[in-house]
Amino acid sequence: MTSMTSRTSTVLLNRSTWTTIDGEPAVALEHMPDSWQRIAQATWMTEPGVYTAMAQVFLAKNLGGHILFLERSDTQHLREAYCTGNGKLAWEAVYHYGEMFLPENYPDLSQLRHEVQCHPMQQTERIALVNIVSDLFDALGYDVPATFYWTFLHPLQRSDVFEVRSFRFSEQDLGIARQFDAILHGGYVSMLRRLIDSISSRHGFFIEHGCGCENHLAKLKPCDSSFDYRLPPEMRSKTLRAFFWSILEEYMLFEQRSATRLVYKSV
Structure with a gap:
């Protein structure tokens, strides 16, 4: 974490390390996390x-308050605090996804399928969930x-697997809530x-995300049916x-957003 903080400070204070890409401000590649220097040469994406x-x-715009401070002259006194806070959170976002686009961090679906086949509870549903993710990987690969x-x-x-949990308030999920x-x-x-x-839907389930940031697997209701949809090739990128x-x-803003248990209060 120390190296992440020092690198952020260097980039923030020394604008000479910035460049432009298609006319937009950008942090020079050599000042990005090491993972992005590897991704820039990737063959798997x-x-x-x-x-x-x-x-x-993304990093440059949030380090510099690019939009807010160009369009609103009455916010200049907030600029330093904004850039310090948002810059740190933006760095964390860029650092996180740099790691998560490296091929060694993707799930081993064959191993997971073997593990769930040995699981005594809800085996059918667990296998279906692995199959859903396997099909998603076939469609999207390393581009997510x-x-x-x-x-x-x-x-x-x-x-x-049908338990409904709020990522923001589940003690079991606090470590992964942001990502x-x-x-x-x-x-x-x-x-x-x-x-x-x-x-x-083709496997009989939906992966749902509620307004209270809940996440769970849901069975299709009897009136529901599967449907087929594919990303149009011209719209994929x-x-x-x-x-x-x-x-x-979303990753950058997660820790700035407030939440309340009143969402879950019994009527």
């Missing part, structure tokens, strides 16, 4: 250069971060959400780029 550039731009797949596999860690909740919120990029629901930008923002 479809658009490693574009994803790396987006991470560079490893946390995308780990998020949907998370109910396997529970004694009951998994970001994926679920970012997943509301509409075309990607349709793909996720389509694939899960734009959809996944939009998803990546969304999860960067």
Whole structure:
């Protein structure tokens, strides 16, 4: 953590380390986390250069308060505090996804399938969940971060895969709340959400995310049926780029958002 903090401070204070990409401010690649320097040369992703550039731009914009302080002259006295706070959170987001796009951090689905086949409880549902994620990987591969797949596999860690938990208030989930909740919120990029629901519906389930940041596996109701949806080839890149930008923002903002147990208060 010390190296992450010192590197952030260096980038923040020394604007000479910045560059531009397509006219937008960007942190120079050599000042990004080491993972992004590796990703920039990746052979396992479809658009490693574009994803790396987006991470560079995201970090620079949030280190510099790019929009807020250009458009509102009455906020100049807040600039230093904003850049310090948001810059730290943006660095954490960029650092996290840099790690999560490395191929060694993706789930071993064959191993997981073997493990759930040996699980005595809800075996059918657990196998279906692994199969859903396997189909998602076939469709999206390494063009979404490893946390995308780990998020949907998370109910396997529970004694009951249908248990509804709020990531923000579940003591068991506090360690993964930020990274998994970001994926679920970012997943509301509409075309990607349709793909996720389509694939899960073919296995008889939906992976649901409620307004209280709950996450659980849900059986299809008798009136529901499976449906087929595929990302139009011409929209795939734009959809996944939009998803990546969304999860960067969601991960950065998670710790700034307040929550209340009143959402769960009995009537």
